Amino acid sequence: xxxxxxxxFRPHVWPLLFALVIVAVVPLLAGYIVLLERKVMADMQxxxxxxxxxxxxxxxxxxxxxxLLLKEDIIPESADKWIFWLAPLLSVTTAMLAMxxxxxxxxxxxxxxxIGILFLLGVGSLGVYGIVLGGWASNSHYSLMGALRSSAxxxxxxxxxxxxxxxxxxxxGALSTRALVEAQSQSHMWFIFLAPVGFFLYLVxxxxxxxxxxxxxxxxxxxxxxGYMTEYSGFRWALYFLAEYANMIxxxxxxxxxxxxxxLRPFPNTRALDFLDYVPMLLMLLVxxxxxxxxxxxxxxxxxxxxxxxxxxxFLLAIVLALPVFAPAGSLLASMKPGLHGAFWFxxxxxxxxYVFLWLRFTFPRYRFDQLMALGWHxxxxxxIANVLGVGIALYLHRSADDGGxxxxxxxxxxxxxxxxxxxxxxxxxKSDLRERVPAGERF
Amino acid sequence: MSETIHSGxxxxxxxxxxxxxLIINMGPQHPSTHGVLRVKLKLDGEKIVGSECxxxxxxxxxxxxxxxxxxxxxxxxxxxxxxxxxxSNGLGYCEAVEKLMAVEAPPRARVIRTILTELQRIASHxxxxxxxALDIGALTPIFYCFREREEILxxxxxxxxxxxxxxxxxxxxxxxxxxxxxxxxxxxxCKDFQHKVDEYETLLTENRIWVGxxxxxxxLTADEAIALGxxxxxxxxxxxxxxxxxxxxxxxxxxxxxxxxxxxxGDTYDRYMVRMEEMRQSARICLQAIQNIPAGPIMARxxxxxxxxxxxxxxxxxxxxxxxxxxxxxxxTTQPYRVRIRPPSLINLQAFDTMVRGHLVADVVAIIGTLDxxxxxxDR
Amino acid sequence: xxxxxxFYFFAGLAVVSAILMVTRRxxxxxxxxxxxxxxxxxxxxxxxxxxxLFIVQVILYVGGIxxxxxxxxxxxxxxxxxxxxxxxxxxxxxxxxTLALGAQVYMVYRYVRMGDAPSLFNMAPAPxxxxxxxxxxxxQALFSDPYVLPFELxxxxxxxxxxxxxxMAKRKV
Numbered sequence: 001x002x003x004x005x006x007x008x009f010r011p012h013v014w015p016l017l018f019a020l021v022i023v024a025v026v027p028l029l030a031g032y033i034v035l036l037e038r039k040v041m042a043d044m045q046x047x048x049x050x051x052x053x054x055x056x057x058x059x060x061x062x063x064x065x066x067x068l069l070l071k072e073d074i075i076p077e078s079a080d081k082w083i084f085w086l087a088p089l090l091s092v093t094t095a096m097l098a099m100x101x102x103x104x105x106x107x108x109x110x111x112x113x114x115i116g117i118l119f120l121l122g123v124g125s126l127g128v129y130g131i132v133l134g135g136w137a138s139n140s141h142y143s144l145m146g147a148l149r150s151s152a153x154x155x156x157x158x159x160x161x162x163x164x165x166x167x168x169x170x171x172x173g174a175l176s177t178r179a180l181v182e183a184q185s186q187s188h189m190w191f192i193f194l195a196p197v198g199f200f201l202y203l204v205x206x207x208x209x210x211x212x213x214x215x216x217x218x219x220x221x222x223x224x225x226x227g228y229m230t231e232y233s234g235f236r237w238a239l240y241f242l243a244e245y246a247n248m249i250x251x252x253x254x255x256x257x258x259x260x261x262x263x264l265r266p267f268p269n270t271r272a273l274d275f276l277d278y279v280p281m282l283l284m285l286l287v288x289x290x291x292x293x294x295x296x297x298x299x300x301x302x303x304x305x306x307x308x309x310x311x312x313x314x315f316l317l318a319i320v321l322a323l324p325v326f327a328p329a330g331s332l333l334a335s336m337k338p339g340l341h342g343a344f345w346f347x348x349x350x351x352x353x354x355y356v357f358l359w360l361r362f363t364f365p366r367y368r369f370d371q372l373m374a375l376g377w378h379x380x381x382x383x384x385i386a387n388v389l390g391v392g393i394a395l396y397l398h399r400s401a402d403d404g405g406x407x408x409x410x411x412x413x414x415x416x417x418x419x420x421x422x423x424x425x426x427x428x429x430x431k432s433d434l435r436e437r438v439p440a441g442e443r444f
Numbered sequence: 445m446s447e448t449i450h451s452g453x454x455x456x457x458x459x460x461x462x463x464x465x466l467i468i469n470m471g472p473q474h475p476s477t478h479g480v481l482r483v484k485l486k487l488d489g490e491k492i493v494g495s496e497c498x499x500x501x502x503x504x505x506x507x508x509x510x511x512x513x514x515x516x517x518x519x520x521x522x523x524x525x526x527x528x529x530x531x532s533n534g535l536g537y538c539e540a541v542e543k544l545m546a547v548e549a550p551p552r553a554r555v556i557r558t559i560l561t562e563l564q565r566i567a568s569h570x571x572x573x574x575x576x577a578l579d580i581g582a583l584t585p586i587f588y589c590f591r592e593r594e595e596i597l598x599x600x601x602x603x604x605x606x607x608x609x610x611x612x613x614x615x616x617x618x619x620x621x622x623x624x625x626x627x628x629x630x631x632x633x634c635k636d637f638q639h640k641v642d643e644y645e646t647l648l649t650e651n652r653i654w655v656g657x658x659x660x661x662x663x664l665t666a667d668e669a670i671a672l673g674x675x676x677x678x679x680x681x682x683x684x685x686x687x688x689x690x691x692x693x694x695x696x697x698x699x700x701x702x703x704x705x706x707x708x709x710g711d712t713y714d715r716y717m718v719r720m721e722e723m724r725q726s727a728r729i730c731l732q733a734i735q736n737i738p739a740g741p742i743m744a745r746x747x748x749x750x751x752x753x754x755x756x757x758x759x760x761x762x763x764x765x766x767x768x769x770x771x772x773x774x775x776x777t778t779q780p781y782r783v784r785i786r787p788p789s790l791i792n793l794q795a796f797d798t799m800v801r802g803h804l805v806a807d808v809v810a811i812i813g814t815l816d817x818x819x820x821x822x823d824r
Numbered sequence: 825x826x827x828x829x830x831f832y833f834f835a836g837l838a839v840v841s842a843i844l845m846v847t848r849r850x851x852x853x854x855x856x857x858x859x860x861x862x863x864x865x866x867x868x869x870x871x872x873x874x875x876x877l878f879i880v881q882v883i884l885y886v887g888g889i890x891x892x893x894x895x896x897x898x899x900x901x902x903x904x905x906x907x908x909x910x911x912x913x914x915x916x917x918x919x920x921x922t923l924a925l926g927a928q929v930y931m932v933y934r935y936v937r938m939g940d941a942p943s944l945f946n947m948a949p950a951p952x953x954x955x956x957x958x959x960x961x962x963x964q965a966l967f968s969d970p971y972v973l974p975f976e977l978x979x980x981x982x983x984x985x986x987x988x989x990x991x992m993a994k995r996k997v
Contacts, residue, residue, distance in 0.1 A: 008826075045587035083852065114957050118879040125887025129859070132891065136852060136898050144898060155891065175959060213581060214653055217806065220581065365653050366581030368806045434659045435650060 018110045022099050030245035031061030033354065040358045055306035071234035076139060079231065084137040088236045091130030091243035098123045098250040103178050105263050105342035116177035117169060120254055121162055124209065128154050130243065135228035146227035149369055150218035154209055156376040161205035163384035167198035167391045168258040181262030188269050190261035194414060197387045197421050199259040201380060203356070206251035208376065210244060213361040217369050252353040253346075260349045263342030277337075280344045281322040288314030374432065383425045390417030465493070470808065472501050478575060478812065479819030483796075490804050495797050499790075502823035510783035515541050515615055515750045518783065523609040525785065526821040528571050530609045531564035531600070532763040538613045539694055540759035540770035542744075544752040545615075551696070552740045553617035558696040559630060559733045560603070560612055562726040566637065567596045568764035569719045569726075576716070576813035577648060580657050588644055595633050599626070615750060617743035627734040634727040641723055649717070658712035662799040662811040665710055672798065673791045676766025677718045678815065682710030688762040695761075700732045712814040719816075751778055765789050765816050785824060789817035830871055838864035851897045855890065862886050876958040 035050065035057060042049030050057030075084055101116040103109040113119050128151045135147020168191045172180040184190055192199045208215040219227040229240050256262060267273045288311045295307035324340055327333035367375065394413035471482040480501035486494035506525060510518045522537045523530035535557055542549060549557070570593045574586030597607040602623050604612045612618070648654045664674065669682040679686055687704040689697040705721035707714035754776040760769035766788025775781040792815050799811050841861035848854045866881040955961065966975050 041583070045584050046591055047587065080850070080852070083856070086856075113875070115875050115879050115959060118876075118883065118959075122879050122882035122887060125883055125891075128887065128891050129894070132894055132898070133852075133856075136894075148895060148898070151891065151895075155888075213583075216581075362584050363647070364582065364651065365577065365648075365657055367653055368657060368804065370804065371653075371656055432656075433652065435652060435655045 015110045018108060019100070022110070023096060026096060026099065026246055026249065027242055028061075029249065030242050031065060033245050033248070034064075034241070035061050036354075037358050037361075040355065041362050044359075044362045055303055065238065068235050068238040073234050073236070074231075076231050078139045080137045080139065083133050084231075084236075087130050087134035087137055088232065088239035088243070089130075090133065091127060092239050092246070094123050094127040094130065095243045095246035095250060099246075099253075101177050102250070102253040103181060103257060103262055104253075104346055106338045108339075108343065109178060112176055112178045114174075114176045117165060117175045117180070117254075117258070120177075120250070121158070121165070124247075124250075125155075125158060127243070127247065130240075131228050134232065134240070138228070138231035140231060143228050143230045146218045146230070150211060150228060153211070153215065153218065153369075153372060153376070156373060157205045157208035157215075157380070160376060160380035160384045161202055161209060163381070163388050164198045164201035164205060165254070165258060167195045167384075167387050170388075170391050170395055171195065172258075177257050177262075181257055181264060184261045185264055185268045189267055190259060190264070192259040192261075194410075195259070195387075195391055197383070197418055197425070198391070199255070201384050201387065202255055202259065203353075205376075205380060206255060207357060207360065208372070210247045210251060210357075212248070212357055214364040214366045215372055216361075217366055217372065220366060248354060248357060249350065252350045252357075255353055256346060256349040260353075261345075263338075263346045265341065265345055277325050277341065280341055280348075281318045281325065283348075284314045284318035284321060288312075288318060378432065379425075379428050382428060383421065386421045386424050390421045393417055468805075472498075478817060479822075481812070481817070481819055481822070483808065483812070485800075485805065485808065487805065492800050492803055492805065492808070495800050495808075497793055497796055499793070499819070499822050502819045504824065506824040507783055507785060510780055512779060514778045515752070515780060518780070519613075519615065520609070520611045522785070523611055524820060525787065525824055526568075526763065526765060526768070526789070526818045527609060528818050529564050529568035529764045531560050531612050532568075532761065532768060534611060534613045535561050535695065536759065536761040536763065536768045536770050538615050539761065540757055540772050541615045541750070541752065543759050544755065544757040544772055544774055545746065545750065546753075547616060547744045547746055549617040549744055550741045551738045553613075553742045553744075554696040555699075555733055555737050556618060556622050556626075556742070557613055558700075559626075559730050559737075560600070561695065562729045562733075563596050563599060563630065563633075565726045565764045566723050567593045569723045570596075572719060572764075572813075572816045573644075573716075576810075576816075579809045579813045580654070582648065582654070585644055585647055588640075592637060592640060595636075599629050599633065602626075602629070614743065616746040617741070619743070621742060622737065627737065630730050630734050634730045637727050638724060641720065641727075645720060649720070655713060657807075657810060658716060658814075660709075661712045661803060661807050662814055663709065663711045664795055664799055668798055669710065669795065672795045674766070674795050675791065676762070676764070676788050676816075677715050677722065678766065678792050678795065680704065680706045681714035681718045683708045688760055688767060692760070694759075696733065697729075700729050702726075702729050712810055715814045749778060751776060760786070763788055765818065765821070766792055787821040787824060789815070789819075789821040793817055793822060827871065831868065834864045834867035834871065837861075838868070852894065855894050855897055858893070859886055859890050862890065873955060874958050876962050 038060075039049040039057070050060040053060045053063045075081060098120050100110045101113050101119050103112070131147050131154070132151045135143045135145075135150075138144070169175065169180070171187065171191050171194050172183040174180060174183065180191075187194070207213075211219055219229065229237055232240060261268065265276050265279070267276065291307050291311035291314060295304050295311065298304045298307055321340060321344060324333050324335075324337035391414075394408075394410070394417040397408040397413040398410045465486065465488050467484060467486050469482065469484050472480040474481075482498040482501070484496045484498065485492050504524075506521055509521060513521070519534060519537060522533040526533050538549075548554075570589040574589035577585040600610050600612070601607050603626065604610050604620055612620075664672075664678065664682050666679075666683045669679045670684060674682075675686070683706060685704055685706050688694070689702075690704055702725045703721075705718045705725065707718055752774040754774055756771065756773040758769055758771045760767050762768075767786065768788055769786030771782075771784040771786070772780050773782040796811065796815065799815075800808060803811070838861050841857045841864060845854045845857035845861060848857065862881065862885050866878045866886070869875075869881060870878040965971055
């Protein structure tokens with residue numbers, strides 16, 4: 001009886017453990033991404049960002065979380081209490097649920113569903129409910145309008161995102177996230193090189209999906225309404241915020257898995273480029289050396305020690321990443337290489353994608369809502385349809401060798417179809433471009 | 445069935461609101477109305493079909509106070525009207541009283557006044573650019589603009605001790621001599637600035653989203669602008685080449701070479717381009733001025749107690765926001781009989797209704813920003 | 825055994841959600857319970873190893889159609905409509921429909937139990953565990969011989985209805 005029970009639970013232990021780790025780590029991680037955003041924003045605006053709470057502001061997310069937890073929980077009198085309670089929960093739950101199928105490394109995945117990508121899309125569309133119900137439950141006309149606009153935006157860009165994803169799936173041949181990364185390993189290059197248009201479409205669509213600038217009109221502070229989050233305060237608002245940043249992590253992970261090779265290094269499986277395996281260690285060494293270099297320049301003693309600590313941490317990580325590379329093949333250390341390096345590459349790619357999100361937020365003004373919808377429907381969706389068609393035709397031309405006809409080399413077919421898709425995209429972009437091409441000297 | 449409802453919209457036929465029409469209120473406390481401005485909008489769906497600006501929240505009775513202060517005592521009050529460009533306010537007032545008294549400030553004073561006023565124009569336009577970009581969603585330019593403005597405020601602080609409400613000029617000239625490194629500071633700033641402003645332009649001018657948010661928004665044709673009495677960059681962007689510095693020169697402007705930027709369409713984008721170019725031209729004027737600041741006294745001989753002869757004068761200058769006019773009536777006592785200030789922001793704000801009709805609510809913020817109003821001036 | 829637990833959980837959830845859906849006063853609450861009922865049905869699909877159907881149910885039904893339902897409920901002022909509705913007159917039709925459906929359910933149960941279904945009905949359980957992955961099967965079936973024409977026709981029908989909806993809803997500018 002006991003043996004039966006143990007046998008029953010055994011396959012579920014590791015996934016449960018991973019799930020626990022993710023549920024524990026992701027909220028903290030989302031909080032630190034908020035801090036990262038503030039620091040990057042400050043850097044682009046020629047200032048420093050949070051510096052007071054903890055060395056270089058590192059305890060700021062903790063301080064914010066504590067403050068939000070201690071705030072009075074206000075529910076508007078005429079709000080629908082049950083739905084008011086439910087809405088932020090829906091947002092957070094769907095964001096966390098999506099983490100179940102994301103492969104953070106070759107051995108770190110909660111569930112390898114054979115419909116992984118579809119699951120991610122489905123859970124993303126469930127996220128709309130959190131917004132719509134939140135806006136409605138506040139019982140305020142403006143919140144409702146903000147919520148409906150926000151969800152209309154999400155739904156419009158979901159189509160474009162889905163079709164961009166399809167163009168990568170055609171190369172992968174499977175819906176399972178793990179199988180897609182392995183397909184990229186098989187084809188010796190990331191899918192971004194095979195489907196670059198799809199990647200850029202997904203980049204734009206994912207920014208709109210997560211309601212980030214330049215598509216953040218529904219939540220802009222300078223608008224008449226603050227959107228669906230207006231009536232939420234304290235920890236309920238923190239849940240919405242957490243959901244937004246967790247969603248950012250999710251879409252970054254989807255893009256990484258589909259286009260950027262998941263846990264693989266650039267050009268995996270290519271013997272000639274094996275020196276790329278030294279990159280993680282060199283990168284950490286570089287960061288450590290830079291921290292040591294900056295340490296004497298810190299004004300306060302605590303910050304000096306902190307920088308030295310950071311440098312020490314980076315060197316430690318560099319050693320941990322170097323050991324499997326230098327260890328003799330076949331030993332225990334060498335077998336840890338896919339796991340360790342995989343985790344490093346995955347995190348590095350997700351971090352880069354997130355940095356692009358942040359970068360775009362502080363560079364561009366925001367789109368007006370009708371311009372935003374026009375961009376989604378009149379530009380992204382036609383281009384993504386053309387992209388799917390293009391990739392399909394390219395693959396057909398390439399694989400027609402299987403039927404006995406002569407197949408094109410993949411590169412040639414792809415270049416041709418990508419060029420045609422880009423021409424269409426350029427034409428559509430030009431149609432809605434209001435800029436006049438006047439050289440700077442002749443402006444007046 | 446149509447009954448007129450008195451909802452304060454004197455310029456819109458108000459009938460019983462149709463199914464999709466609603467009146468919404470923006471302000472007076474709102475992050476983007478640049479002060480305490482209240483705007484009532486009548487919407488048909490998302491489109492604006494009527495608007496009304498309600499002002500007076502910052503009325504401090506400045507013109508009434510003027511009747512009970514001596515001419516010199518009133519000078520600090522004018523700084524507080526357009527608090528973003530205090531130096532220009534002071535210039536207009538001092539020159540108006542000098543005109544009333546038929547004295548002229550000495551050449552050295554005039555040149556230094558020109559330099560400081562042009563620096564203030566740059567500072568005012570920098571504030572405008574930062575806040576306008578922020579309203580439209582660009583989060584970064586405001587920090588760069590304020591960083592540049594900091595240099596100008598440091599120059600002001602070195603000169604007269606104050607950064608914002610400077611009271612830099614006196615009736616008859618200046619009180620403070622130019623400090624030793626004034627020319628060096630101004631030259632360093634202006635040369636640097638001309639490169640920096642090109643850099644800041646790259647963030648916005650060619651940016652598709654910026655152009656999409658500002659082109660065709662808030663169009664004011666030349667006829668409408670003249671009819672409404674708009675002045676300053678507002679009218680220059682609509683195609684009318686009118687700048688008081690060229691048309692009726694004051695201070696030392698007639699000695700320097702500069703261009704008046706004008707554009708044709710009169711939309712928000714054009715006003716943006718005009719003000720960017722004006723900043724460059726101001727730097728150009730400053731660089732010319734510091735080459736040759738004449739030596740000599742900085743104050744005319746007018747004595748301590750000012751009793752202008754009875755009469756009236758209207759003196760207008762080209763403030764950063766438009767034509768700032770002072771109409772002073774003197775009854776031969778030490779206190780003016782009446783001081784009437786023509787605030788450019790108030791007159792420009794009259795154009796708001798014309799500019800905003802037919803646009804969406806999201807454009808209101810852009811249009812208020814492009815008019816560059818300061819409520820201190822609108823309400824006095 | 826785990827299968828039974830999951831089945832009873834999803835089935836129970838579906839039934840309870842359905843009952844709650846028709847008994848709520850508030851239309852948005854009803855919509856939420858419809859969502860849970862649909863999600864429970866999707867769970868049952870997943871149990872039958874029809875994972876593609878499961879996820880498509882979530883993406884399209886719950887994530888698309890129900891979102892539209894909820895939009896409409898929120899934008900239309902329902903208080904007036906609710907007060908005007910009268911349930912009383914419809915109870916006869918409701919009862920007749922319930923009896924008809926009940927008879928059908930009983931028929932299915934009896935034939936499965938007794939095992940003597942007429943040739944019209946094929947009551948054998950689907951060999952879910954032995955089938956290939958659902959997505960591949962559906963894809964191959966839809967795009968190859970018997971079903972590709974109806975599939976394309978259905979797509980064109982949907983496109984036409986979409987364009988029709990846009991044309992009808994667009995205001996004369």
